[in-house]
Amino acid sequence: MEYRDLVIIGAGPAGLAAAISAYEQGIRDILILERENFLGGILNQCVHNGFGLHTFHEELTGPEYASRYIDKLSDLKIEYMLETMVIDISEMRNVIAINEKRGVMEIQAGAIILAMGCRERPRGALNIPGSRPSGIYSAGTAQKFVNLDGYLPGREIVILGSGDIGLIMARRLTLEGVNVKMVLEILPYSSGLKRNIVQCLDDYDIPLKLSHTVTKIHGSERIEGVTVSQVDEDLMPIPGTETYVSCDALLLSVGLIPENELSRKANVTINPKTQGPIVNERLETSRPGIFACGNVLHVHDLVDYVSEEAALAGKNAADFIKNVSSEGLEVEIFAGDGVRYTVPNKVNPINVEKYLPVRFRVTKVFSQATVLVEFDNLPVHKKKKTIMTPGEMEQVFLPKSWFTERPFLRKITVRIEGDENA
Amino acid sequence: MRESQKLTCINCPMGCELEVSFTDSGEIIVSGYKCLKGLDYAKKEVMNPTRTITSSVPVVDGEMAMVSIRTDRDVPKKLIRDCMMLLKDMKVNAPISAGDIIIENICGTGVNFIATRSVRKK
Numbered sequence A: 001m002e003y004r005d006l007v008i009i010g011a012g013p014a015g016l017a018a019a020i021s022a023y024e025q026g027i028r029d030i031l032i033l034e035r036e037n038f039l040g041g042i043l044n045q046c047v048h049n050g051f052g053l054h055t056f057h058e059e060l061t062g063p064e065y066a067s068r069y070i071d072k073l074s075d076l077k078i079e080y081m082l083e084t085m086v087i088d089i090s091e092m093r094n095v096i097a098i099n100e101k102r103g104v105m106e107i108q109a110g111a112i113i114l115a116m117g118c119r120e121r122p123r124g125a126l127n128i129p130g131s132r133p134s135g136i137y138s139a140g141t142a143q144k145f146v147n148l149d150g151y152l153p154g155r156e157i158v159i160l161g162s163g164d165i166g167l168i169m170a171r172r173l174t175l176e177g178v179n180v181k182m183v184l185e186i187l188p189y190s191s192g193l194k195r196n197i198v199q200c201l202d203d204y205d206i207p208l209k210l211s212h213t214v215t216k217i218h219g220s221e222r223i224e225g226v227t228v229s230q231v232d233e234d235l236m237p238i239p240g241t242e243t244y245v246s247c248d249a250l251l252l253s254v255g256l257i258p259e260n261e262l263s264r265k266a267n268v269t270i271n272p273k274t275q276g277p278i279v280n281e282r283l284e285t286s287r288p289g290i291f292a293c294g295n296v297l298h299v300h301d302l303v304d305y306v307s308e309e310a311a312l313a314g315k316n317a318a319d320f321i322k323n324v325s326s327e328g329l330e331v332e333i334f335a336g337d338g339v340r341y342t343v344p345n346k347v348n349p350i351n352v353e354k355y356l357p358v359r360f361r362v363t364k365v366f367s368q369a370t371v372l373v374e375f376d377n378l379p380v381h382k383k384k385k386t387i388m389t390p391g392e393m394e395q396v397f398l399p400k401s402w403f404t405e406r407p408f409l410r411k412i413t414v415r416i417e418g419d420e421n422a
Numbered sequence B: 001m002r003e004s005q006k007l008t009c010i011n012c013p014m015g016c017e018l019e020v021s022f023t024d025s026g027e028i029i030v031s032g033y034k035c036l037k038g039l040d041y042a043k044k045e046v047m048n049p050t051r052t053i054t055s056s057v058p059v060v061d062g063e064m065a066m067v068s069i070r071t072d073r074d075v076p077k078k079l080i081r082d083c084m085m086l087l088k089d090m091k092v093n094a095p096i097s098a099g100d101i102i103i104e105n106i107c108g109t110g111v112n113f114i115a116t117r118s119v120r121k122k
Helices: A013-024 A041-045 A062-075 A139-149 A164-175 A194-204 A261-265 A303-321 A400-404 B036-047 B077-085
Strands: A002-009 A030-033 A049-051 A079-081 A085-089 A094-099 A103-114 A118-120 A136-138 A156-160 A179-185 A208-210 A212-218 A225-230 A243-246 A249-252 A256-258 A290-292 A331-335 A339-343 A355-362 A366-375 A378-388 A394-399 A411-418 B005-008 B017-022 B028-031 B054-060 B066-071 B101-103 B113-115
Touching (some): A013 A041, A013 A103, A013 A303, A041 A062, A041 A139, A062 A303, A103 A303, A136 A139, A139 A249, A156 A212, A164 A249, A164 B077, A290 A303, A339 A411, A355 A400, A355 A411, A378 A394, A394 A400, B017 B036
Parallel strands (some): A002 A030, A103 A290, A156 A249, A179 A208, A331 A411
Antiparallel strands (some): A085 A094, A094 A103, A179 A212, A212 A225, A366 A411, B005 B017, B017 B028, B101 B113
């Protein structure tokens, strides 16, 4: 069995930024394990632009954003293994991985950073009645076919779900000559970014049908069409609104789920709201020395925030390896009214440097509402927001001084107050 | 006189519904915006809407089957389809370095399609 100071699982944007950050904190014995045969993860198939505005102040495509980190990684000569699958990790940070060249490897890690990313929700999660023909893909699979493999998923396409990947694919396929007939969204609003609705749908006159869903799939070998129905406020199909739409492919863009099979094997506690690990301010999970960042922790809408979060995980993993102690009591952070979840879920005030970033998502669309942060039920911060939607991650920054002024702090709550308007 | 145009502002999640109309003298009147970003956006969208085009094209003898590309500057929105037609049946030979010009001066715009990643020879 070999020993490594730091093992990072996944070489997507989170894994890369975490490795570089740990290196910059003085850790040299780093190993990144990646199951694909390239670095950069999902960014490789995200050929569209719009990445990096926060980090680099310019608009990059996915591969360009990834290369900024990949180039740095090779300058620093940080070690990685491709086509290597991690099959088990233990509470005690013992990692079992496998690849073609070396067979089964057992590695004892000083610290582990979980950076496995997320997965798309599949058809099985939706309960759509009808047959099981071919031609039904998740939007990300279609993206891989078109951008990495050079195949089109179909010629006449319906997209169910208005998540960003679905919107991006509506444009991408239209530009390749595919007839994208419509995008259906069961909710009365889209979870996609406004920019994508305008530049991917409006620009090409692709209809976005809100409060509509697929209620039946037709076809035996290959999909031939779908039944589309309008839904009521309870998201139930309204009888009599059914229309038949022919298509040879159906793409699903209905949400992402953090990929935590390995985390569960290490007995890491999972937050049912995010499907990602419960973490403290160091992004450390319930198991000491196991950290998490990026989409495995909670689904992000901007890669810039993934890189920032991963850098923090890398730094904290380095501190753990160097045995920087952190005494003191942990304070719980609660998601109050209107807040679906927060990351982190706990904070040890001693470890807060200049400020603690708390990221969260709201439960529904709020306009002219106030973000309220309470320390032991007393308001310490109020910020009015013109608009907040579940599709866009929000954040508040809690300065160190707020913690030093309140040594007996027990509980932090983030909640939304005021006028709501869906 | 040009007909009035409806737009959705893309600068923030508000997504203000903007209406742009034109006076006889050609002046632009924008309504519906809640901040100056919306006003600027509306003017640009009706005067000279532009977009970056991104795509991917097959590679011959490459380590990867496809190479991702983009325009090195924005092109007029109305030329998007013409620019995409240039990519029809297009193939490039490996090796390719990020930044390499794939097609020069597309549709007479002076804008180039460039590679956004490197692909080594197989």
